[in-house]
Amino acid sequence: MITGKDLLDLGLKPGKWFKEALEHINAHDLTGDALHAYLDTVKPAPVIPLLDAPVHFYENIRADTAVEQANIDYVRQSMQQLMRTPTVVAGAIMPDACPAGPLGTIPVGGVVATRNAIHPGMHSADICCSVMLSNLGKTDPKTVLDVAQAITHFGPGGRDPEKQFALPAEILAEMQANPFLNSERSLKMAREHLGTQGDGNHFLYVGVSKATGDTMLVTHHGSRGVGAVLYGHGMKVAEFFRREISPATAPDNAWIPSETPEGVNYWDALQTVRKWTKRNHEVLHEAIAAKLAATVQQRYWNEHNFVFRDGDVFYHAKGATPLAAKFMPDITGPRIIPLNMAQPILIVEGDTTTNNLGFAPHGAGRNLSRTRHKYSKIGQTNEAIFEAETQGIDARFYFNRIDISELPSAYKNAEDVKQQITDFNLATVIDEIHPYGCIMAGDWEQDAPWRKKKLAKAAAALAAQGGVDTQEDTSALTVE
Numbered sequence: 001m002i003t004g005k006d007l008l009d010l011g012l013k014p015g016k017w018f019k020e021a022l023e024h025i026n027a028h029d030l031t032g033d034a035l036h037a038y039l040d041t042v043k044p045a046p047v048i049p050l051l052d053a054p055v056h057f058y059e060n061i062r063a064d065t066a067v068e069q070a071n072i073d074y075v076r077q078s079m080q081q082l083m084r085t086p087t088v089v090a091g092a093i094m095p096d097a098c099p100a101g102p103l104g105t106i107p108v109g110g111v112v113a114t115r116n117a118i119h120p121g122m123h124s125a126d127i128c129c130s131v132m133l134s135n136l137g138k139t140d141p142k143t144v145l146d147v148a149q150a151i152t153h154f155g156p157g158g159r160d161p162e163k164q165f166a167l168p169a170e171i172l173a174e175m176q177a178n179p180f181l182n183s184e185r186s187l188k189m190a191r192e193h194l195g196t197q198g199d200g201n202h203f204l205y206v207g208v209s210k211a212t213g214d215t216m217l218v219t220h221h222g223s224r225g226v227g228a229v230l231y232g233h234g235m236k237v238a239e240f241f242r243r244e245i246s247p248a249t250a251p252d253n254a255w256i257p258s259e260t261p262e263g264v265n266y267w268d269a270l271q272t273v274r275k276w277t278k279r280n281h282e283v284l285h286e287a288i289a290a291k292l293a294a295t296v297q298q299r300y301w302n303e304h305n306f307v308f309r310d311g312d313v314f315y316h317a318k319g320a321t322p323l324a325a326k327f328m329p330d331i332t333g334p335r336i337i338p339l340n341m342a343q344p345i346l347i348v349e350g351d352t353t354t355n356n357l358g359f360a361p362h363g364a365g366r367n368l369s370r371t372r373h374k375y376s377k378i379g380q381t382n383e384a385i386f387e388a389e390t391q392g393i394d395a396r397f398y399f400n401r402i403d404i405s406e407l408p409s410a411y412k413n414a415e416d417v418k419q420q421i422t423d424f425n426l427a428t429v430i431d432e433i434h435p436y437g438c439i440m441a442g443d444w445e446q447d448a449p450w451r452k453k454k455l456a457k458a459a460a461a462l463a464a465q466g467g468v469d470t471q472e473d474t475s476a477l478t479v480e
C-alpha cells in the first residue's frame, strides 16, 4: 500500500490532492512506471520562483526638478522589483510615470508585457479608463458645454430609471454568458451606470482644433461599477493561482494563466467590459450631438488602462496610450492624450519603436498625491486657487464644489511632458485641441461627516511613511 509518506519521499508537494491520489493509486495497485505516469497527471505544477534579475525596461522619462527625480527614483525601484515577476518579458515607463502603490506595483504610465499571463493588478482597477472625441464641426463651444452639462452624469451611483440609456442586447448576452460578469450586481450596474462618468479626474472637455477650428467634445472615464467588480473578482482568482504556483510573487502582481478556463473567461470579460465602456462614452456623445442637432464629423477613442494581446504576449498598460494598430480592433482615428484642464489635448499618432513597446503616455501624470497636493496649498482658499488656475477657461464642477486636486497644478508640467514625447520619439503630435472649458465632478464628498477623519488618517500615514505615496487616481472607483 502506498502512503502519504511514500509520496513525500518522492519529493511531491503535500496538499489536498494527496487524499484522492492515494485512493486512486491503492484502488488500482499502481507501482513503478504506472505509478509515476499517474502522478505526472495529478501532481501540482512546480512552484515558479521570481526571476534572478529584473528584465530590462525602457525609461522614457527625465526629471527637471527634485520632486520629479524623487518620483522617478521610486518608479524605477518599483519597476525593478516588478520586472522579476516570472511571467514578465518586457517593460517601459512613460513621461507621465508616477507611483501607484507599494514598491513593486506597476506605476501609472507603465507598460509591462508578460507571456501567457493576465495580471489584473497591472491593468488598473479602473478597467478600460478611456478617452473619446467627437468632432462637432463649427458648433459654438459654450452651447456644447451647456448642453453637455444637462445630459451627462457625474458622481456616485447610476442614472435614475427615467434617464437610463438602453443596454445593448449583445453586451447583456455576453455578460450573462461569462461567469465573471453574470451577477445581479454587475448586470444592475451595467444598466444603471451606462452614460455616467464617475468622479476623480474624469472629465467632459470642450475645445477647438488648432488644425481646423472645429469644436471637439472629449470625455474621459472608465467602466464604472461594471469594471470595478470584475477587477475585484480577477484579483481574487489571480491570488488563488499565485498561492499555488508562485507564492514568491507579490500579491499585486498575481496572474491568471491565460490558457486556463479562468484565463479565457477573464480575457473575454475584459473585452465585454471594453465594449460596455465604449458604449458608456458613445451614449453621451450621441445624446449631446442629437440635442445640438450637430452632425458628428469624426469620432475616435482609445483606452489607456487595459491589456492588449499579441499572440501569447499580454501588454498591460496602466495609464499608457496604445499606438500600434495590432492593439486596437476598432481604430477610427488617431489617439488622444489629455494633459490638464487648462492645456490643449494632444492628438497623436505613432507606432512601435525600440523603446515605446507600441505605447505613448496617457496624460501628464502627477508629481504629488492628491493629499500632498492639498497640503502644498495650505493657507490659500479653494476659490483663490481656482481663480488663479482656470483663467481664460470655462471650468465647471458638476456638484459646484471646487476640487483643487484636479486643477492644473496637480499635474506635471504639460510642456515638459509634450517635449519628452518628442525627445523619446514616442509619438507624433498631429493636432491640439485648445480648451474652451470642461466639467468635472468636483469635491462632492466635501461635507461628508467621515471626511475629516479620512483626511487625518491620510495625513498620519503620510507623516509615518516619509516617502513618496501613491499618485494613482482611484477616486473614481467607489462601487456603490
Ligand SMILES: Nc1nc2c(ncn2[C@@H]2O[C@H](COP(=O)(O)O)[C@@H](O)[C@H]2O)c(=O)[nH]1
Pocket (backbone or CB within 6 Å): 096, 108, 129, 201, 202, 203, 205, 304, 319, 338, 339, 340, 341, 342, 343, 344, 345, 362, 363, 364, 365, 366, 406, 411, 438, 440, 473
Ligand atoms: N484635459 C484634461 N486633462 C486632465 C484633466 N484631469 C486630468 N487630466 C489628465 O488626464 C490624465 C489621465 O488620468 P488617469 O486618471 O487616466 O490616470 C492625467 O494624467 C492628466 O494629465 C482635466 O480636467 N482635463
Ligand SMILES: [Mn+2]
Pocket (backbone or CB within 6 Å): 129, 130, 220, 221, 304
Ligand atoms: Mn483615465
